[in-house]
Amino acid sequence: MNIIKLEENIFVYQFGPEEGKFLGVNIFMIQSDNECTLIDTGFRRHFLQVKKDLDEKGIKISKVILTHFHPDHIGGLPRVKDADIIGSVFAKSTLMKYVEDYQNYLPTFLVGDKTEIEFGKHTFVLELNGGHSKDGLLITLNDKYIFVGDDVISDNSGNASIPYCSDKDVNAHINSINNIISRLGNKQILPSHGKVLDNDEDIMSDLIKRSTYLHYIKENRNASYEDFNNETNISFLGRDWHVLNQIEEVK
């Protein structure tokens, strides 16, 4: 675990990939005096390391905001006591797909419409942004950082991983990337997996690659990853997910 200080009171707990994997995990900590807001909690094993560090520093968790409710983001929630758990109105339907005891992970504060939350000197703006997952939130902090959950995924060196439409909704993911672009300005991108992106050119080229891929699979439902790569010269890590993006949802 690496603790990266982005600025006074804003930190990333960054975990490297586990054996056989290429993606790490980020848990973000925004501090105000001796309290903090976490963005995501990783798997339980990640959260426990963060909690230990916070306990040693005498920092209490008062809010947890979830970018979405997949298992690799919510693992710490059952261990969080007396904090606001903030997430999308669609959290429950996602949770029911992935965890049996979903009641232990439900948000206590639901975000439907655009919501502003003040935390000490910090301001969070939360908006629904269902791309990677229907219950995705786009979280802007202090007009300077955007937490994008898994709408932008990379390894810890910044190599882009393929977009993944976990709800098989390619159009929703195209929209979520467009939303990120429209909110971007000069903000930094903070992904739940991978490197913090603070270079405007790198950010735009990453987002355009994602958008190109998503439009491609929308138009070419049966094309292979190699077809995409040959036609566009764009490559991603995690290409195994390509076939998962192709399977049409049975309605």
Ligand SMILES: [Zn+2]
């Ligand atoms: Zn994830």
